Amino acid sequence: TMPKEPAVLRQNILDTTAAILACGIDPKKCFLFRQSLVPEHAELAWILGCLTNVPRLLRLPQWKMKRASQNSEGTVGLLTYPVLQAADILLYKSTRVPVGEDQVLHLELAQDIAEHFNKKYGEFFPVPKAILSEL
Numbered sequence: 001t002m003p004k005e006p007a008v009l010r011q012n013i014l015d016t017t018a019a020i021l022a023c024g025i026d027p028k029k030c031f032l033f034r035q036s037l038v039p040e041h042a043e044l045a046w047i048l049g050c051l052t053n054v055p056r057l058l059r060l061p062q063w064k065m066k067r068a069s070q071n072s073e074g075t076v077g078l079l080t081y082p083v084l085q086a087a088d089i090l091l092y093k094s095t096r097v098p099v100g101e102d103q104v105l106h107l108e109l110a111q112d113i114a115e116h117f118n119k120k121y122g123e124f125f126p127v128p129k130a131i132l133s134e135l
Contacts, residue, residue: 001078045087047052048113060105086110090125098131
C-alpha cells in the first residue's frame with residue numbers, strides 16, 4: 001500500500017522467495033508464484049469490493065492505526081487492502097487459513113464477504129476458517 005522503488009521491490013521478491021525456499025518449502029510439492037502476475041486476484045478484489053461497504057472497512061483497527069501513521073491521509077489502497085486479502089483467500093476456495101491474531105478481523109471480513117456473495121449468487125465460496133498458531 002506504500003510506493004516502493006522498483007529495484008527494491010524486485011529485490012524484496014527475490015529475498016522473500018529465497019526465505020520461503022530456505023524454510024524448506026519444496027517447489028516440487030507446491031506452487032510458488034508471484035501474485036501480481038495473476039490478474040484474477042485484482043479482478044476478484046474489484047468484484048468483492050463492490051459488495052463490501054465502506055463503514056465496515058473504516059472500523060478495522062489496522063486502517064485506523066496505519067491511517068494515523070500516514071497523518072490521517074490513508075489511501076484507497078490501504079482501505080481496500082483487506083478486500084484484496086479476502087480475494088486472495090477466496091480465489092483459491094481456501095477452507096483453512098493460517099493467521100496471526102492481528103489478522104483475525106481481516107479473515108472475519110473474508111468470511112462475511114463469502115457468506116454475502118453466496119447468499120446473493122448461490123453457494124460458490126467456502127467460508128474459510130482460521131488456523132491460529134500458538135507461537
